[in-house]
Every structure is written in C-alpha cells, then in structure tokens.
Amino acid sequence: METSTVRFSIFPRTEPPPGFVEDAIATFRQHEQKIATQTNDKGLKSDEVLSVLAPDLAKIGFEVEARK
Numbered sequence: 001m002e003t004s005t006v007r008f009s010i011f012p013r014t015e016p017p018p019g020f021v022e023d024a025i026a027t028f029r030q031h032e033q034k035i036a037t038q039t040n041d042k043g044l045k046s047d048e049v050l051s052v053l054a055p056d057l058a059k060i061g062f063e064v065e066a067r068k
Contacts, residue, residue: 023060
C-alpha cells in the first residue's frame with residue numbers, strides 16, 4: 001500500500017480530535033491521487049479540489065459552499 005501524503009494537525013494537541021476528523025481525513029485520502037500536488041504536474045485551484053471532495057464531504061455532514 002502506498003503511503004499517504006495527506007498531513008494534518010489538530011489543536012489543541014492535548015485533546016483528542018473531534019469525531020468528524022477521521023471521516024474528513026479519509027475523504028481527502030480517498031481522493032488523494034486526483035487532488036495531490038505531488039502526483040499532479042499542475043496543481044488544481046481550490047474550487048477544483050472542492051468539486052472533487054464536495055459530494056463525499058456532504059455525505060459525512062459538512063455543508064459545502066457551491067462554486068462562485
């Protein structure tokens with residue numbers, strides 16, 4: 001299995017992360033090959049990344065802003 005390039009930090013570091021964090025990180029990792037700057041010759045704009053992630057983020061309870 002390939003190692004993920006997704007990195008994150010939770011603050012405060014003395015507290016366990018909220019329950020939603022695991023699902024959110026899993027969503028980023030699920031789409032990593034499509035959105036990662038290390039695997040794409042040209043990086044995506046934020047709206048492009050959000051369009052990839054939005055459906056799965058909405059499924060786990062996030063409200064996702066629509067494209068401008």
